Amino acid sequence: MANTHPGQVSSMTVKLVLAWGFVGIPLTLGVIQTLLNAMKLFQ
Amino acid sequence: MKSLSFLDRSRTVAEPGFSRWLVPPAALCVHLCIGQAYAFSVFNLPMTRLVGISQSAPTDWKLTELGWIFSIAIFFLGVSSAVFGRWVEEGGPRRAMFAAALCWAGGFFVSAIGVYIHNLWLIYLGYGVLGGIALGIGYISPVSTLIKWFPDRPGMATGMAIMGFGGGAFIAAPLSVWLMGKFNSATHVGVAETFIILGVVYFFFMMVGAAIVRVPAPGWKPAGYTAPTTAQKLITKNDVFVYDALKTPQFWLIWWILCLNVTAGIGVLGQASAMSQEMFPGHITPLAAAGFVGLMSLFNMGGRFFWASTSDYIGRRNTYFVFMVLGFVMYCTVPYTGSIGSVAAFVIAFLIIISMYGGGFSTVPAYLRDMFGTRYVGAIHGLLLTAWSMAGIFGPVIVNYLREYNIAHNVPKAQAYNNAMYIMAGLLVIGFVCNLLVKAVHHRFHMKLDHEAERAQAVVAAAGEPAGA
Numbered sequence: 301m302a303n304t305h306p307g308q309v310s311s312m313t314v315k316l317v318l319a320w321g322f323v324g325i326p327l328t329l330g331v332i333q334t335l336l337n338a339m340k341l342f343q
Numbered sequence: 344m345k346s347l348s349f350l351d352r353s354r355t356v357a358e359p360g361f362s363r364w365l366v367p368p369a370a371l372c373v374h375l376c377i378g379q380a381y382a383f384s385v386f387n388l389p390m391t392r393l394v395g396i397s398q399s400a401p402t403d404w405k406l407t408e409l410g411w412i413f414s415i416a417i418f419f420l421g422v423s424s425a426v427f428g429r430w431v432e433e434g435g436p437r438r439a440m441f442a443a444a445l446c447w448a449g450g451f452f453v454s455a456i457g458v459y460i461h462n463l464w465l466i467y468l469g470y471g472v473l474g475g476i477a478l479g480i481g482y483i484s485p486v487s488t489l490i491k492w493f494p495d496r497p498g499m500a501t502g503m504a505i506m507g508f509g510g511g512a513f514i515a516a517p518l519s520v521w522l523m524g525k526f527n528s529a530t531h532v533g534v535a536e537t538f539i540i541l542g543v544v545y546f547f548f549m550m551v552g553a554a555i556v557r558v559p560a561p562g563w564k565p566a567g568y569t570a571p572t573t574a575q576k577l578i579t580k581n582d583v584f585v586y587d588a589l590k591t592p593q594f595w596l597i598w599w600i601l602c603l604n605v606t607a608g609i610g611v612l613g614q615a616s617a618m619s620q621e622m623f624p625g626h627i628t629p630l631a632a633a634g635f636v637g638l639m640s641l642f643n644m645g646g647r648f649f650w651a652s653t654s655d656y657i658g659r660r661n662t663y664f665v666f667m668v669l670g671f672v673m674y675c676t677v678p679y680t681g682s683i684g685s686v687a688a689f690v691i692a693f694l695i696i697i698s699m700y701g702g703g704f705s706t707v708p709a710y711l712r713d714m715f716g717t718r719y720v721g722a723i724h725g726l727l728l729t730a731w732s733m734a735g736i737f738g739p740v741i742v743n744y745l746r747e748y749n750i751a752h753n754v755p756k757a758q759a760y761n762n763a764m765y766i767m768a769g770l771l772v773i774g775f776v777c778n779l780l781v782k783a784v785h786h787r788f789h790m791k792l793d794h795e796a797e798r799a800q801a802v803v804a805a806a807g808e809p810a811g812a
Contacts, residue, residue: 308360
């Protein structure tokens with residue numbers, strides 16, 4: 301993103317946050333749920 | 344068709360200012376969805392009481408009949424990735440992701456009809472065949488694109504996407520159980536409605552991936568990146584045509600390396616719950632075993648990212664040497680952990696094994712790129728995935744049949760898995776030898792002008808324009 305306008309950079313940052321959030325949030329929730337279930341191994 | 348021109352590779356070339364870090368989430372959109380396949384078993388028990396509702400009726404499907412759905416899907420994963428690999432490579436990632444989304448959602452819709460009219464063949468066709476084709480096309484669709492965007496860290500990039508395939512089950516399992524609970528009633532199990540909702544949600548999710556994916560412009564390089572100038576023996580700067588790769592010993596050596604590594608892992612993955620309870624009776628309860636399986640899934644997913652990223656630093660061949668040597672030690676250790684009754688040592692051994700099972704999948708695209716170049720790496724990867732289909736048969740057969748044989752010959756259940764573990768260790772020794780034999784591809788296989796011309800003609804023919812237009 302070297303030769304880009306500052307406005308373009310901030311718009312790309314927003315897209316990055318949205319895209320990673322779109323896949324990251326459900327995956328994180330799933331991982332937390334699995335970890336909670338896995339804790340039963342140690343109870 | 345003009346209306347579908349947005350799917351063309353030419354429409355996905357990134358404009359200046361595009362961040363390559365948008366491509367991994369695009370790949371994850373697809374892999375997280377098709378990774379649902381690992382969670383399909385949550386439907387098995389509910390589908391055994393579609394008629395009886397509260398309990399199975401005589402006309403209800405049996406678990407053995409339902410087990411075929413997953414097997415057919417994995418079989419078609421291997422077939423479709425091999426058959427459509429070149430089409431995926433030349434058509435670009437967006438067209439492939441769109442096709443995968445259509446097949447994946449379509450598979451769920453056809454299966455929903457199958458559940459509704461209680462016809463198992465429709466589910467074999469829907470989830471098994473259509474879903475399996477989606478698995479194959481979707482799995483390879485972002486691989487070469489990621490490798491081209493991340494020439495400096497190809498292992499990490501493909502590891503991120505393939506990690507999604509391991510992680511898809513974490514989302515799908517609780518979501519499916521929750522949806523079935525919502526649609527469940529005194530006269531209804533709720534499977535058909537859940538299939539329809541999943542089909543719609545997955546189609547939307549995968550189309551988001553297809554919309555944001557981009558291929559780099561010709562000649563693009565990451566800022567500050569300079570390709571290594573010193574020749575590296577096992578990293579080629581040339582490309583090998585997809586079908587020429589099949590003629591090289593390197594392709595078949597890597598095919599066997601993947602097959603043996605996956606055979607070892609998949610055999611224990613499917614039996615982990617029963618094995619842990621039988622090896623440690625009274626110590627590991629069914630509830631704890633379920634937790635153990637969940638932990639294994641996490642390591643399967645984490646291993647995909649960890650090992651593929653590590654391979655960028657230590658090299659692909661060395662990474663597979665680690666898998667084979669460490670795997671050998673771990674498999675030989677498992678019977679010992681049972682004999683001394685150490686649950687902790689057993690769990691640690693299996694978590695390491697399963698991380699390397701995942702790592703084997705995620706490191707192999709970068710290994711192929713090192714051997715055959717970037718141009719047809721996705722298509723070559725597709726052909727290689729037939730090793731997965733083969734391993735899906737070998738692994739469980741070895742573990743299950745040896746257990747049955749031992750129990751029939753009065754071996755205590757706690758020791759019934761021992762010789763299967765030693766056989767797995769032996770398979771990894773063969774894998775070690777295969778890896779040792781991998782050398783750089785001979786220059787006679789590198790792409791020459793005649794293949795370039797053939798490819799250009801094929802592209803022109805596919806576009807429906809006269810040659811030379």
